[in-house]
Amino acid sequence: RSAPLVGRLVVVGLGLIGGSFAKGLRERGMCREVVGVDLDAESRRLAVQLGVVDRCESELAAACVGADVIMLAVPILAMEKVLAQLADLDLGAAVLTDAGSAKGNVVRAARRALGERFARFVPGHPIAGSEKSGVEAANGKLYRRHKVILTPLAETDAGALALVDGLWRALDADVEHMSVEHHDEVLAATSHLPHLLAFGLVDSLAHQSENLEIFRYAAGGFRDFTRIAGSDPLMWHDIFLANREAVLRILDRFRSDLDVLREAVDRGDGHHLLGVFTRARVAREHFS
Ligand code: NAD
Known part of the structure; x- marks a missing residue:
């Protein structure tokens, strides 16, 4: 175990992808606290019970208080709505990232919603998964030796990019950077x-x-x-x-x-x- 990379990690969407990210980082002691948010009460209950997160909130605003990193792992078509909700919150210097399987449309939505804060948004996509879904399938080893593609933009903050890159590497993922279009x-x-x-x-x-x-x-x-x-x-x-x-x-x-x-x-x-x-x-x- 090494020292935590971040204080408070917030994971929005506790399915296979968000749940595995939260669980893996928690198991490795990479965050001082992992907070989950999900629309579904049963997923929130299970996430705590299965040790995927330290605690859950039903409201995005309550979960994001004091967040250092916010991972968006909701379905792609829900990203725009969540980004618009985040835009109204005081997030301080929090770094935002996502795990959506297509990047162009998430990046367009983030640019529209976040304004100046867009520089602290690091778009990403783990090439890992299974036919299973939901928090029950969360697996802290899911990303081991799998590719994770980050698609930073010209304006992406170098520190934010390095932090997100480091979190995926802590999960033993093989991280690559490329353009959104590619x-x-x-x-x-x-x-x-x-x-x-x-x-x-x-x-x-x-x-x-x-x-x-x-x-x-x-x-x-x-x-x-x-x-x-x-x-x-x-x-x-x-x-x-x-x-x-x-x-x-x-x-x-x-x-x-x-x-x-x-x-x-x-x-x-x-x-x-x-x-x-x-x-x-x-x-x-x-x-x-
Ligand atoms: P999932 O269905 O297992 O989980 C999604 C979770 O998000 C659910 O628990 C749902 O209740 C919650 N949710 C939906 N809308 C929400 C909202 N507005 N606020 C809070 N929570 C909300 O899905 P998944 O397989 O974990 O996929 C999540 C993301 O990861 C998607 O964007 C997907 O494209 C991407 N992804 C999936 C895979 C895969 O193989 N499953 C691989 C790579 C990337």
Whole structure:
């Protein structure tokens, strides 16, 4: 255990992501006090009972008194409202950060709401999670050896950035910094598009099949490909509304490549198919 990095940490939204951040820092003694806020009374009760936080408040204003760091881990589409509420509070020199899965829309909302205080807002996104959600799933080791992307802006205060960076490193995360635009492009390609394809494929097959009979014949490949269609529909609905432009760009590129594959199947062009499949296998070997 090292000395605490911060005095009072406030975590807004005690689900899987906020709960795991709070619990991990608390377990490692990184904060003198961890205060939780959540709209849901049962989540607040469980957060205290499971040792995720020291105490909870139902009101944001009460929780943020004397805060040194405020982590926003609410659903993406709730960020704007929470940021607007924070703008009305006296937060002193508190550092603000978030964990939203898309960054452009959260950054725009923060810039609008926070005014001069925007410099103390450090946008972030932990690339970790699971199909589980809620405070019961909070796990202090969730972020170990996972990437966390911080997307500071030109005006982001260097001290605020270093503090948030240090908190994630204390959780053994592998922290990287990149631009908001690059983050949203990369995540649209590697996370958002695959989720859209998995949800879309399962739904398409389900409504073509009487009583879901077709799934009785699904083998390992289908299970692997569609595992992520078991993710939280509400969270994903938020992500596609928040990251529309980047998702549309990659989706259109993918659609045109899919059309080329369709044409190759149509004209029985084995040479083309073999070329695509071989290139894909080689590319995949680079990251697996
Ligand atoms: P979750 O559903 O498990 O938890 C969200 C919590 O926020 C709930 O307890 C809910 O009651 C609370 N909440 C909602 N509106 C609120 C408000 N206005 N004020 C206070 N509390 C409020 O969700 P999660 O999976 O922990 O996701 C939280 C954030 O982290 C989202 O922005 C999401 O995009 C991001 N994220 C999720 C994952 C993942 O895989 N789950 C990964 C990386 C980032």
